[in-house]
Amino acid sequence: xxxxxxxxxxxxxxxxxxxxxxxxxxxxxxxxxxxxxxxxxxxxxxxxxxxxxxxxxxxxxxxxxxxxxxxxxxxxxxxxxxxxxxxxxxxxxxxxxxxxxxxxxxxxxxxxxxxxxxxxxxxxxxxxxxxxxxxxxxxxxxxxxxxxxxxxxxxxxxxx
Amino acid sequence: xxxxxxxxxxxxxxxxxxxxxxxxxxxxxxxxxxxxxxxxxxxxxxxxxxxxxxxxxxxxxxxxxxxxxxxxxxxxxxxxxxxxxxxxxxxxxxxxxxxxxxxxxxxxxxxxxxxxxxxxxxxxxxxxxxxxxxxxxxxxxx
Numbered sequence: 001x002x003x004x005x006x007x008x009x010x011x012x013x014x015x016x017x018x019x020x021x022x023x024x025x026x027x028x029x030x031x032x033x034x035x036x037x038x039x040x041x042x043x044x045x046x047x048x049x050x051x052x053x054x055x056x057x058x059x060x061x062x063x064x065x066x067x068x069x070x071x072x073x074x075x076x077x078x079x080x081x082x083x084x085x086x087x088x089x090x091x092x093x094x095x096x097x098x099x100x101x102x103x104x105x106x107x108x109x110x111x112x113x114x115x116x117x118x119x120x121x122x123x124x125x126x127x128x129x130x131x132x133x134x135x136x137x138x139x140x141x142x143x144x145x146x147x148x149x150x151x152x153x154x155x156x157x158x159x160x
Numbered sequence: 161x162x163x164x165x166x167x168x169x170x171x172x173x174x175x176x177x178x179x180x181x182x183x184x185x186x187x188x189x190x191x192x193x194x195x196x197x198x199x200x201x202x203x204x205x206x207x208x209x210x211x212x213x214x215x216x217x218x219x220x221x222x223x224x225x226x227x228x229x230x231x232x233x234x235x236x237x238x239x240x241x242x243x244x245x246x247x248x249x250x251x252x253x254x255x256x257x258x259x260x261x262x263x264x265x266x267x268x269x270x271x272x273x274x275x276x277x278x279x280x281x282x283x284x285x286x287x288x289x290x291x292x293x294x295x296x297x298x299x300x301x302x
Contacts, residue, residue, distance in 0.1 A: 023176070023268045075175065086171065093172040096217070097267040100246025104266075112251045117169070117219055 008106070008157030009135050012146055015101035016137060019094055024070040029138045044084075046091045048099050049116035053107060056150020060095040066142040067091050092118035098146070106160045163207065165192040167200040167214035167226065168244075177213055177244065177269060184275035197226025204236055211278065216245035216256070216264075224256060231260040242277055244269055 017028040044067055047059040067087045072078060074090065095118050103113040132149035148154065164181060168174045174193050181189070192209060194200035198221040200214065212230070216223035223243055230236045243256050246267040253264040263277035 019268065022270070074172065089170055090172045093170045093176075093267075096170070096246045100267060103247070104249050107249055109250050112249060112255075113247060115217055115247045117217065 006133060006157070007160065008102075008148060008154065009133055011102055011105045011157070012098075012133075012135055012148060013137070015098045015105070016135075016144075016146055018101065019097045020139060023094065023097070024073050026070065026073075026139050028144075031136050031138045031143070033136060044087060044091055044120075046088060046095045046118050046120050048092075048095050048118045050099070050103060050113065050150065050153055051116055052114040053111050054113075054150070054152040054156040056148060056153025058095060058099050058102065059147040059149075060091060060098065060144070061147075062091060062139075062144045063142045066140060066144065069140065088120045092120065102148075106156055162186070162189045162210045163192060164189045165194065165200060165203060165209040165212045165214075167194045167197065167212065167218070167223070169195050169215065169218045173215060173244075173267070177274075180269050180271045180274050181213070183271035184278075186278075195220075197221030197223060197229070200226055201229055204230070204239075209239055212239055212241045213274075214241060214243055216243055216252070217247050224259070227256060227259050227261055240278070242274070 013030045017030075020026045020028045042063050042065070043061045044064050045059060045061045047057055050056045050058065064087065067090060068082055071082045071087055071090050075082075075086075096115070099115055103115065107113045130149055131151065131154055132147050133154065134145055134147040137144045137146070148157075164186060166174045166177050166181075168177065178191055178193075181187075181191075189210075192203055192207065194203050196218045197214070200212070201221075203209075214223045214226060218226075223245070227241055227243070230239060230241060240262045241260070243261045243264045244267060245252075245264065256264055265273055265277060
């Protein structure tokens with residue numbers, strides 16, 4: 001599925017931009033697929049399932065260095081090393097907020113939606129062969145990517 | 161000294177809420193923290209709170225079940241509860257407000273929105289009067 005002109009990718013971009021700016025005062029800019037993809041080993045990944053009304057999954061991947069920088073801004077810490085647990089907790093909270101914004105946009109007003117809890121290190125649907133939309137963003141000169149997968153979620157986004 | 165209980169499974173979210181409350185003028189309050197509704201009820205059995213700020217989507221006991229327990233007990237029935245959630249929409253908001261929540265706020269929260277929702281509580285101006293004024297000064301100087 002082409003993410004460029006897709007309604008869901010617009011909603012995703014807007015949710016990610018607002019969340020990063022409001023929580024960490026960082027500007028976000030949507031970019032094309034990077035020529036030089038970030039090293040997978042340096043990425044922290046968090047995923048979250050959408051249970052109802054359109055089952056699917058959202059996944060956020062960000063460089064460890066960027067999440068560390070955000071944690072320093074949020075927790076006002078300098079110099080000290082920040083444990084992985086704290087970094088993943090921060091990233092999970094970012095994804096949770098982004099997911100809520102995305103789902104508010106695509107869920108009919110009279111309906112309720114139900115999100116799972118953010119998970120780290122779990123096998124993601126976006127790693128399988130199912131259809132997905134992946135968008136890339138430049139944040140503080142680093143590349144963050146967000147993937148949405150799941151037939152029902154993608155189909156809803158096409159029609160909302 | 162007022163006591164505020166912040167309930168969220170995310171350490172980051174609890175810290176953000178606490179910082180917002182401090183900026184909003186509640187910096188002199190005593191902050192209590194719990195990771196889920198069950199832990200929060202355990203804390204409330206031992207220590208009273210003047211205000212609860214809780215997430216909706218949590219493991220073990222979610223915010224909605226926690227609110228039901230809180231409002232069902234004569235001991236905790238009157239504690240004002242602000243719900244904060246990424247998963248809030250109009251239908252869910254109506255539901256938890258009907259259950260007795262003071263307000264439902266979307267994530268991420270801001271000091272201004274938190275103050276507005278708490279300040280609207282009857283009797284809260286008297287309760288938190290100096291804190292709310294201090295919050296105005298702090299916000300203006302930001």
